[in-house]
Amino acid sequence: MNSKLRASVFATILLALSSSVMAVETVRLKDIGKFAGWRENALVGYGLVTGLANTGDSPNNKATRQSIANVLAQFDVAVQPELVLSRNVAAVMVTAKLPPVARQGDSIDVTVTSIGDARSLVGGTLLTAPMKAPNGKVYALAQGALFVGGYKYDMNGNVAQKNHPTVGSIPAGAIVEVGVQAKIMSNENIMTFTLTDADFTTSSRIAAAINTAFGEPLAKALDAEGVEIRVPAADREYLVDFVTRIEKLSIEPDTRARVVVDERTGTIVSGGDVKIAKVVVSHGDLKLSIITDNSVSQPILVRNTAAEVRTETVSNSRINVSEKNESGFVSASNNTVADLIQALTRIKTSTRDIISILRAVKASGALRADLIIQ
Structure with missing residues (x-):
């Protein structure tokens, strides 16, 4: 979509927004x-993801090796952390939000993120991970198979990756152990x-x-x-x-008049029936270019040449000045921002120029709203 068409679309959107807000709305x-x-409560926990296809943490990650040894010790398997060399396990942090009202046995969604040097969590399963609140109390237990919306495969220096394979989620993956009541x-x-x-x-x-x-x-x-x-x-x-x-x-809520401008995308959104005072906008488009032509002057060859007879480079410069044929003069009185933008669109003003004009109108004190530049 070119800038002139986008400006026309934005003007239509602003007119629709203004007309809808003008009506009394409850x-x-x-x-x-x-x-x-009445608020949610943040939970966080530490755990291990197993079952990875050689994409987990490397043996250089001492925290992962120690965690694996601790888990195995709970099942009477004594293994020194230095002997753990598997890359099928990754150390992760588990986060969730506990609703304002939750009873024992309710399920909540969890997000799992790698904290080591694992390449991917695809195909992994989270082992039971206690989830604590800021007060240090365990409120939920998370466990289950991960859903990862991406992948990463590499071989012989070739890498194929989509999204972030080191972040996954487990829908309803945590069971509330301690209920809360806001x-x-x-x-x-x-x-x-x-x-x-x-x-x-x-x-x-x-x-x-x-x-x-x-x-x-x-x-x-x-x-x-x-x-x-x-x-x-x-x-x-x-x-x-x-x-x-x-x-x-x-x-009927009362809202403050605002105009939000996103310079990166050229988007303009006017909140409400934003008024502007009487204003005159003159916006010109002057294009100046300097063109230099270089030519070579070759002297006529003579039998007896002298030291001062030689080839010379001659530069010829010219200046071109061009202006838009359309009028760049707009007069707005007792109008809204939408009316101003529609008038600017009629003279084929680009969206970027409209943003510059709005900033100038705000600086002049004619825009009766907050101008938010993002």
């Missing part, structure tokens, strides 16, 4: 935030609803909507991100129903 509270304390109500019978995108106006609207729905002042906006909610005595025993009623409430 969203549920559960779609714009969550209750404090606590969203404090000892003072207070819950805090936190916004995904902090905004004072939205926070105030949430508090007002909760108080109106329950008919009493239960909620108070603490700041741009948090809304404190007092749980009535009658609802403390039935907290799930109380939270459900709150999550179902709908409000």
